[in-house]
Structure formats: C-alpha cells, structure tokens
Amino acid sequence: MSEQTPEPGQAQEQEHGRTRQGAPQPRRVVVVGAGMAGVQTAVALREQGFTGTVTLIGAEPHQPYDRPPLSKAVLLGKAEGSAFDVDFEALGVELRLGCAALAVRTDAHALDTSEGPVPYDVLVLATGAEPVRLPGTEDVPGVHLLRTLDDAERLRPVLAGQQDVVVVGAGWIGAEFATAAREAGCAVTVVEAAGRPLAGVLPAEVAAPMTAWYADSGAVLRTHARVAAVEPGAVVLDDGERLPAGAVVVGIGARPATGWLAGSGIALGEWGEVLADDRLRTGAPDVYAVG
Ligand SMILES: Cc1cc2nc3c(=O)[nH]c(=O)nc-3n(C[C@H](O)[C@H](O)[C@H](O)COP(=O)(O)OP(=O)(O)OC[C@H]3O[C@@H](n4cnc5c(N)ncnc54)[C@H](O)[C@@H]3O)c2cc1C
Known part of the structure; x- marks a missing residue:
C-alpha cells in the first residue's frame, strides 16, 4: 500500500499515530449497500491492493445490479437482469445478500444486521436512496x-x-x-x-x-x-x-436510505444525507460514506 493510495481509515490512523508504515495489518472493511457505490468501493479496494477482508452487505437478495437498465431493457423484457460483471469471489469480496443493516455502534465498531452483528475496522456507508x-x-x-x-x-x-x-x-x-x-x-x-x-x-x-x-x-x-x-x-x-x-x-423522488442510522451518532443533513468531508469521512471514527 503506497502513501498515494492509503487504506481506508489510514488517514485517521495517522492522525491517531497508529499507522505502522510498511507493515499494513490485515483489516476488516465492511461496506453497507451493494449498489453501484458499494460495489465500486469493494472493487477499488482490491484494485488498489487492499489485502484485508472486504465484506459487502446488501439488503436485497439479488446479485448486485445496476439500476439504470431497470427502467429500460429490464422493464421491456429485453434483458433479464443487470447484474454487475464483477467476480466477487475471485476478488476475495465476501457478499452478504438479503442482509439488512439495522444500526451502527460506532464505539464498539460493530454493525447490527438482520443476520446478527458484524464487527468492522472501517465501515463504508453506501445505502443510497429509497x-x-x-x-x-x-x-x-x-x-x-x-x-x-x-x-x-x-x-x-x-x-x-x-x-x-x-x-x-x-x-x-x-x-x-x-x-x-x-x-x-x-x-x-x-x-x-x-x-x-x-x-x-x-x-x-x-x-x-x-x-x-x-x-x-x-x-x-x-x-x-x-x-x-x-x-x-x-x-x-x-x-x-x-x-x-x-x-x-x-415517481415522486427519492431520499437517502439512512433511517437505520438514527441514534448512531453519525451526523445527517437536512434531507437525511450522511454528512462527510472532502475525504468522505463522516464524523464517526473509521466510518466513511459514498454514493
Ligand atoms: C429505475 C432507475 C433508473 C435510473 N437511471 C439512471 C440513468 O439512466 N442515469 C443515471 O445517471 N442514473 C440513473 N439512476 C440513478 C442511479 O441508479 C443512482 O444514482 C445509483 O443507483 C446510486 O447508487 P448508490 O450505490 O449510491 O445507491 P443505490 O443504487 O440506492 O444502492 C444502495 C444499495 O444499498 C442497499 N441498502 C439500503 N439500505 C440498506 C440497509 N439498511 N442494509 C443493507 N443494504 C441496504 C439497497 O438495497 C441498495 O442495493 C436510475 C435509478 C433508477 C432507480
């Protein structure tokens, strides 16, 4: 992992003085939301050499898919689906589908899901819109x-x-x-x-x-x-x-799917959007937001 491509959370670790330069430790990144943003995050982690575990959690039971074709080819029956052309197994990305995130306990670095708690070192929020x-x-x-x-x-x-x-x-x-x-x-x-x-x-x-x-x-x-x-x-x-x-x-609009973050301490904006800085860091330690 080069200095130009820090691991998620590395910046905060540096601020906390905990980074072990040259000896990155295996880390657990949990990405919540298996849409475009979550999938791209998981893929990018591997493309940039991240060697820790990557777990991609999605509420829907389907293989992660792209939404734009839904209102076009899929609707018209010209395509059966629009699954992303990503080999998650080959990438070493663990998919947990049909698994809804219910809450985050940032102090404990734990995500509560419909299938039980999931510990994380770094959490990426990618639950998109509803x-x-x-x-x-x-x-x-x-x-x-x-x-x-x-x-x-x-x-x-x-x-x-x-x-x-x-x-x-x-x-x-x-x-x-x-x-x-x-x-x-x-x-x-x-x-x-x-x-x-x-x-x-x-x-x-x-x-x-x-x-x-x-x-x-x-x-x-x-x-x-x-x-x-x-x-x-x-x-x-x-x-x-x-x-x-x-x-x-x-079709009267969409709003951030962040209701499940209520009470987590993660700051939300006026429309329920997760507030993040220019490095996608939320106010909570080791929690990022994309999408
Ligand atoms: C029918 C349709 C057509 C579109 N066409 C276009 C287009 O032509 N061009 C364009 O630019 N954009 C288009 N868009 C918009 C585009 O699809 C979105 O901008 C994009 O999907 C956003 O990606 P995302 O990953 O941020 O969020 P999302 O796609 O919303 O993905 C978030 C994922 O998180 C999951 N999730 C939510 N809550 C939880 C939870 N608590 N626990 C676990 N998982 C959870 C959801 O099930 C979902 O799979 C279209 C959208 C739709 C619906």
Whole structure:
C-alpha cells in the first residue's frame, strides 16, 4: 500500500499515530449497500491492493445490479437482469445478500444486521436512496414504485398486458417509465403537480425540450395536476377528476436510505444525507460514506 493510495481509515490512523508504515495489518472493511457505490468501493479496494477482508452487505437478495437498465431493457423484457460483471469471489469480496443493516455502534465498531452483528475496522456507508411513497397508497393494489429489480419485475406484466397506466410525477423515473410503457403499447397519462416536468431538478430552459419527450412518445402529460387519492383502478385528482388506471407508477423522488442510522451518532443533513468531508469521512471514527 503506497502513501498515494492509503487504506481506508489510514488517514485517521495517522492522525491517531497508529499507522505502522510498511507493515499494513490485515483489516476488516465492511461496506453497507451493494449498489453501484458499494460495489465500486469493494472493487477499488482490491484494485488498489487492499489485502484485508472486504465484506459487502446488501439488503436485497439479488446479485448486485445496476439500476439504470431497470427502467429500460429490464422493464421491456429485453434483458433479464443487470447484474454487475464483477467476480466477487475471485476478488476475495465476501457478499452478504438479503442482509439488512439495522444500526451502527460506532464505539464498539460493530454493525447490527438482520443476520446478527458484524464487527468492522472501517465501515463504508453506501445505502443510497429509497423512493418517496405517495402517502396513503401503501396498501392500494396496483400501485408501483420503480427502484429495485423486484419493482421492475412486478411492472413487466403491466407493460406486457398493455394496461392503462397513470404515472405520478414527471421526473426522471416518470419520463423513463412513460417512454417504456408507451413503447410496450400502454396508454399512459402522467400527472405532475408542478407546472412542468423536472421542476426542482433542472432549470426551466434546460427542462423545456424534455416536455417534448411525452408528446413524442404518445403519453399524455397533465401538469398542475395534484393527486388527492389513489383508489383501486383510479387516480383521483384534487379537482375531483378520476383517471382510470390499471396500474399506477409513483415517481415522486427519492431520499437517502439512512433511517437505520438514527441514534448512531453519525451526523445527517437536512434531507437525511450522511454528512462527510472532502475525504468522505463522516464524523464517526473509521466510518466513511459514498454514493
Ligand atoms: C429505475 C432507475 C433508473 C435510473 N437511471 C439512471 C440513468 O439512466 N442515469 C443515471 O445517471 N442514473 C440513473 N439512476 C440513478 C442511479 O441508479 C443512482 O444514482 C445509483 O443507483 C446510486 O447508487 P448508490 O450505490 O449510491 O445507491 P443505490 O443504487 O440506492 O444502492 C444502495 C444499495 O444499498 C442497499 N441498502 C439500503 N439500505 C440498506 C440497509 N439498511 N442494509 C443493507 N443494504 C441496504 C439497497 O438495497 C441498495 O442495493 C436510475 C435509478 C433508477 C432507480
């Protein structure tokens, strides 16, 4: 391990005066979250010569996968999945899938998971984001999110069956889903509370051409349309209009998946994001954040 490529935690060890230059000790790095950021962290550790143990923990049961194809090839049935082309075994990365992190005890350097405690020397937080749900729709049948491989697989029959779909939210997910659903032959109506697509994401002049995506694909875009309720088979707008919907896809944003860090002492920002410095160090010793 060269000085140019310090091991995770080495900087802090140097600050604590504990680094044994030239004789790196085996260390346990635990990466929580097996998405793009977590996988890249594990791979980069090996690429840069880290010889300690690397454990990659992911809540989902699937082999780690890339999300962008979910709203494209996977949704349309053109690809069965989008697993990363990484040989974790050959890299010496231990995968623990279907294992949810529940809490961190930073004093004890221990991660509590659904499968029991996992000790670490260095912990990397890479739990990414989770979709915002439309309040009151949790138990309504036919309401979907699009964040995970399971979500995409649940939506494939909707497209294959050419159901009428109402998409709530004209953001990136709404645009991508609407385009794919139109390609599959579904009738698609997109309802957006703001006056234009991607409001709050891009400036109006940048987002303006994207409004054309909807018309080009044959989707109906309804701006200034606020959802009052979702019932089985229909979306009800706040002016009382009912939009029939064989399926409803909610794409109203995502927020950091950091609820499990409550009480850990790791500082979170206004939106629940992990606060880290320019070297990705959180305020807790030996805990980093990526993604
Ligand atoms: C459908 C879709 C299409 C997209 N298309 C594009 C695109 O075209 N271009 C683009 O730039 N970006 C796109 N994105 C965004 C991109 O996928 C994200 O920016 C990227 O996934 C972020 O990676 P991440 O590793 O930080 O987080 P995530 O991908 O969110 O991964 C975090 C992982 O941590 C796991 N996790 C969460 N909590 C826990 C816990 N407590 N314990 C254990 N594991 C946990 C999750 O299961 C997840 O696997 C798309 C996203 C989606 C959903």
